[in-house]
Amino acid sequence: MTRPELRLDGNVLRANIAAVQRRIAPSELMIVVKDDAYGHGLPWAVETAIESGVTWIGSFDVRSAIDVRRVAGGGARIFAWVTSTDAEIDEALLHDVDLGIGTADYLDRVIARATAIEVRARVHLKIDSGLHRNGILPEDWADAVATARAAEAAGVLELVGIWSHIAEASDAEDDEAQAVFLEAVRQVGDTGAAPTFLHLTASAASWWRPELRGTLSRIGAFCYGVRSADGPELDGIRPVATLTASVVDVVDGDAVVAIGSFDGIPSTLAGVAVGTPQGARELRRIDQTRSVVAGWPGATVGDVVRVFGAGEWGESSATTLAERIDTVGEEILTRLTSRVRRVVV
Structure with a gap:
């Protein structure tokens, strides 16, 4: 029996990526490839993104990050943000993957593994800005930053980013989340050099709320031409x-x-x-x-x-x-x- 086909158009993906990059500039695009690039196939999506000049890829988990590294080679920056096992941490560090850190325990384990295998970990600390989807609570933030800075001084860690998730439920809630995020950034800046990569927004907020964007914008669905449920059509974006x-x-x-x-x-x-x-x-x-x-x-x-x-x-x-x-x-x-x-x- 003839099998159904999901036909993937590389020209459309490239055009969507370009449209997203124009929309969010000067923020840099981190294309998200979780769930096998939203069912499109991770290797194909990564190859096409790299050909389009994308330098940041969000993989969600370490296993996917390693798959991305095999396809992308050494040039891309890869961000994995789900809390991982010690063995996965080792794999991530050995494959030059940036890690998103949302708990004090995870931070301690990443520092321990980086020390054990003698690799400097690149980490992005996550502040809980109100969504409660992982993230270090504001009252615990100073201690986590101090731990990261101590590991940085010891040469086993580099604090390269601060990030969070927002609810995208209302402008007022997102504004409150941004205030928490910016205060976290300020506190980190008081302890040393401010991280280069700040990322708070995903697809919808990156597209419609430019004032919330940081230096990076994590965008998945929109790159593949999938609009938000109950949301308007997207100018310059088509289904891939x-x-x-x-x-x-x-x-x-x-x-x-x-x-x-x-x-x-x-x-x-x-x-x-x-x-x-x-x-x-x-x-x-x-x-x-x-x-x-x-x-x-x-x-x-x-x-x-x-x-x-x-x-x-x-x-x-x-x-x-x-x-x-x-x-x-x-x-x-x-x-x-x-x-x-x-x-x-």
Whole structure:
């Protein structure tokens, strides 16, 4: 049976990266490649980003960071921010990965491992600016900074960055988070040289709140053309990926296509518009490995249907599909299974 394909357009990814860089300048882009580059394939996304001049890559975890290093070589800066095991810390340090530090215990362990293997760790301390997604509490910040500075003086650590997450729930909450962040930066500056890399914002805040940007902006979904749920379209940004399936049968005028819930398409998406050679048609039913699309004149076996993409054939975007089932566009992409082939076009 013909397998569905996630068709990846390198020209679109490069254009999106350029649009993001123009939008956030002079802040520098850190393209995020977590969850296998949001389901697009980490090696391809990293290669394309490096070709586009991106120098910072956010990997989330150490395992992904090592994969990024294998693809990117020695030129890129790689940032991994999830709290890791001692063995993972060793791997990160030996592969020249910057580490995001959100707890005093993690800071102590990174210092211990850097001392043990005689490698200088590059760290970004995270202040909890109110989201409570990891991060050192403001009342504990001075002690953590003192610990980092002592390790820096001992030659086992370099404090290169300060970072945090914000809720992006309201402008007022984000303004409060920025105030906490800037106070943390000020306190670090009082103890020595201020770190070069300051990063508070992810995709949405980086795009719409320039006053919140630091010297780095961590952006994932927007680079891949995935807008925020319930958010407006993005100027100059298009979906990188198009999910396609072939017609394998025509029954009573309807087209049967080779994609289903086993490929990661939620059955609750029945009723959405998909793209056909004759424009938008209803996706009437989603079964396990096949689905039924309302037919069009001349529909025949071998025709291609676009389940989601840029809308050129009338299909919905990944985020439009996500909004229908109260989730985000990234989930529509990342839940696709290995039955879906990734094809670079």
